[in-house]
Amino acid sequence: MKHLLGIEHLNRDQIEQILETAESFEEINRRQVKKVPTLKGKTIINFFAEPSTRTKMSFEVAEKRLSADTYNISVSTSAIQKGETLADTALNLQAMQPDALIIRHAVAGTPHLLADVMDCAIINAGDGFHEHPTQALLDAFTIKRHKGRLDGLKIVLIGDITHSRVARSNIHLLTKLGSRVVVSGPATMIPPGITAMGAEVEPDPIKAVVDADVLMTLRIQNERASNLLFPNAREYARFYSLRQELLNYAKPDAIVMHPGPANRGVEIEDSLMDGGRSVVLEQVSNGVSVRMAVLYLLLGGTQL
Amino acid sequence: MITLIKNGRIIDPRNKIDFVGAVLIENGKIKSVVEGDISGDFDEVIDASDMVVSPGFIDMHVHLREPGYEYKETIASGLAAAAAGGFAAVCPMPNTNPITDNEEIVSSLLAKAAQANGVKLYPIAAATKGSKGEALTSIGALKAVGAVAISDDGHPVKNSGLLRRVMEYASSFNFTYISHAEDQDLVGDGQMNEGDHSTLFGMPGVASVSESVVIARECLLAEYLGVSVHIAHVSKEPSVALIRFFKSRGVKVTAETTPHYLTLTDEALGSYDTNTKINPPIGSQKDREALIAAVADGVIDVVATDHAPHHEREKNVEFYAAPPGIVGLETAVALLLRHYHSGVLSLKRVVELLTKGYEILSIDGGDLSVGSSADITIFDPDYQWTIDRNMFLSKGRNTPFHGFQVKGAVFRTVVDGKSLYVRKY
Numbered sequence: 255m256k257h258l259l260g261i262e263h264l265n266r267d268q269i270e271q272i273l274e275t276a277e278s279f280e281e282i283n284r285r286q287v288k289k290v291p292t293l294k295g296k297t298i299i300n301f302f303a304e305p306s307t308r309t310k311m312s313f314e315v316a317e318k319r320l321s322a323d324t325y326n327i328s329v330s331t332s333a334i335q336k337g338e339t340l341a342d343t344a345l346n347l348q349a350m351q352p353d354a355l356i357i358r359h360a361v362a363g364t365p366h367l368l369a370d371v372m373d374c375a376i377i378n379a380g381d382g383f384h385e386h387p388t389q390a391l392l393d394a395f396t397i398k399r400h401k402g403r404l405d406g407l408k409i410v411l412i413g414d415i416t417h418s419r420v421a422r423s424n425i426h427l428l429t430k431l432g433s434r435v436v437v438s439g440p441a442t443m444i445p446p447g448i449t450a451m452g453a454e455v456e457p458d459p460i461k462a463v464v465d466a467d468v469l470m471t472l473r474i475q476n477e478r479a480s481n482l483l484f485p486n487a488r489e490y491a492r493f494y495s496l497r498q499e500l501l502n503y504a505k506p507d508a509i510v511m512h513p514g515p516a517n518r519g520v521e522i523e524d525s526l527m528d529g530g531r532s533v534v535l536e537q538v539s540n541g542v543s544v545r546m547a548v549l550y551l552l553l554g555g556t557q558l
Numbered sequence: 559m560i561t562l563i564k565n566g567r568i569i570d571p572r573n574k575i576d577f578v579g580a581v582l583i584e585n586g587k588i589k590s591v592v593e594g595d596i597s598g599d600f601d602e603v604i605d606a607s608d609m610v611v612s613p614g615f616i617d618m619h620v621h622l623r624e625p626g627y628e629y630k631e632t633i634a635s636g637l638a639a640a641a642a643g644g645f646a647a648v649c650p651m652p653n654t655n656p657i658t659d660n661e662e663i664v665s666s667l668l669a670k671a672a673q674a675n676g677v678k679l680y681p682i683a684a685a686t687k688g689s690k691g692e693a694l695t696s697i698g699a700l701k702a703v704g705a706v707a708i709s710d711d712g713h714p715v716k717n718s719g720l721l722r723r724v725m726e727y728a729s730s731f732n733f734t735y736i737s738h739a740e741d742q743d744l745v746g747d748g749q750m751n752e753g754d755h756s757t758l759f760g761m762p763g764v765a766s767v768s769e770s771v772v773i774a775r776e777c778l779l780a781e782y783l784g785v786s787v788h789i790a791h792v793s794k795e796p797s798v799a800l801i802r803f804f805k806s807r808g809v810k811v812t813a814e815t816t817p818h819y820l821t822l823t824d825e826a827l828g829s830y831d832t833n834t835k836i837n838p839p840i841g842s843q844k845d846r847e848a849l850i851a852a853v854a855d856g857v858i859d860v861v862a863t864d865h866a867p868h869h870e871r872e873k874n875v876e877f878y879a880a881p882p883g884i885v886g887l888e889t890a891v892a893l894l895l896r897h898y899h900s901g902v903l904s905l906k907r908v909v910e911l912l913t914k915g916y917e918i919l920s921i922d923g924g925d926l927s928v929g930s931s932a933d934i935t936i937f938d939p940d941y942q943w944t945i946d947r948n949m950f951l952s953k954g955r956n957t958p959f960h961g962f963q964v965k966g967a968v969f970r971t972v973v974d975g976k977s978l979y980v981r982k983y
Contacts, residue, residue, distance in 0.1 A: 363876075
């Protein structure tokens, strides 16, 4: 494997190899000196054409802890503002001989476009609402650390599945590793064909979370209200927020996850976000280990 | 000038001809069509052994991009591509820049065509000024200078009250309104057909009903007003069912589909190849099967290409930024013949689908009657070749069919007795 464009085309062995490798990097992140020379001399470009705090920072931390040379481009500083096509930008970046390019873009398939024109490894850091593979990997890593396994778990995703790349990558990954994934939300946010991807649909969140091992809620984009997906935040919170009432129906040891950034009081109540079952900040910590593993496997170590 | 085309299988559905015979052409007109051979002295003899000799094909839905987008295509390059595809006549849509909504532009298109290779050009004019959906165009005057129909192709006339007047007024001039049936509000920011594949590929979907709700409105208006309507590029199963229903009620509705809807499904979008981005979007396997059945049983009357050339740099962009559409003139016959080889369509039906446009638009042509213009397409339904976009005479290279192995090729396109295209390979 040369690129990480998505989870869809990975097999179980490849996913497990990434998760096991992440396990071995986890320890580095708890050292006094959090740096190893593994990717010394490698050039990595972080190309974020859509706003990102967590993912961009997480990749950069992972790259620097592996001693790679990293460069950041955002849309406001790139030539795209001056009218250059993305394909031309890609060719120009390629001419500087990078080893990897991390791409975040609002249009599905853009990492594939870059993979066609560039020679370096392309890592998809989120394309439209298609895939966000490293998020799914860090979610799986986090679940596995708490539950010891992924096989046989019931994992419930609540929220805007239609517009979520996190949901898609998680459905691919978790079902490949034997979990049962149930999605819930208003009908305007459940896309056709989601069952063909392996998820079950339960429109009522209370029914959906019964005996769940993991409750994951997705960020609600308030601007989507203008697309008529829901009337307003207050109505959404009343029926679809992750709240104590829902948690009561889940397994006693169920964990609460959110890919961030969270709208507190909309898709998740503060008490759950900050409560004892929340693993939201662990997800962020684990993101660094998982991204180190992906970079190592694509650039430095044995082939995936 | 006397030309003989001999040894070919002559298929002329309108005159109920299907035999191996000879066509004699004198001074650009059909002189006679006979079974067997004709002896005598001729200036030119064309041997059409193992080939089908049919009335020249018409493509009633193309975009030739002139005026305004000559870097994508010109009348000259578009008509060259038409001849190479077996089309003796084409009808360019009015979404040029400026929009083809007045007599001057229609006349200039015809003047440009007169300078080109000889393929006949029958312009379709805008239904409303600037295709803005606000005011009628001068349909009578447009017809007087040579337009053959009206359409705001690219989108429908949104205002139903205005559309009623467009269809009514056009009927006074025996003009048919051609509808690009897509409800723009339902389409929204959609990029591909909504369904399993749009969900899997993470792209905004276009619901199939975006097309059929508009078709229902157009057909209801046609029925109420007692006028004709033509539905362009039908792509979805519910649309086929609706057209079938309205035809059974005696409504004067005709419909076209394209070779690409008969060939591809929305699974092809998984490549994120912008050459799979088309409006209306390519449908599901169920849609494709319904369309194949409908071209066979006659609910779909005609196959047109919606030939939509774009420059390579316009397509080599992020998917959502790419303009919709693909070229079609030079691949249409081979793609349609796939359904002959699969046993769904007879060769007679293939010829009907490629010549019915003359009748729909009340244009002379579409048969080999004695005395009519010698517009003839000669094709080998079994010839195997590989589609190569670099061989296109169109300026457009935007096709998802590059590298497709196909069976069936046009070998000669004759217009007014002159061979405008002869396949060299």
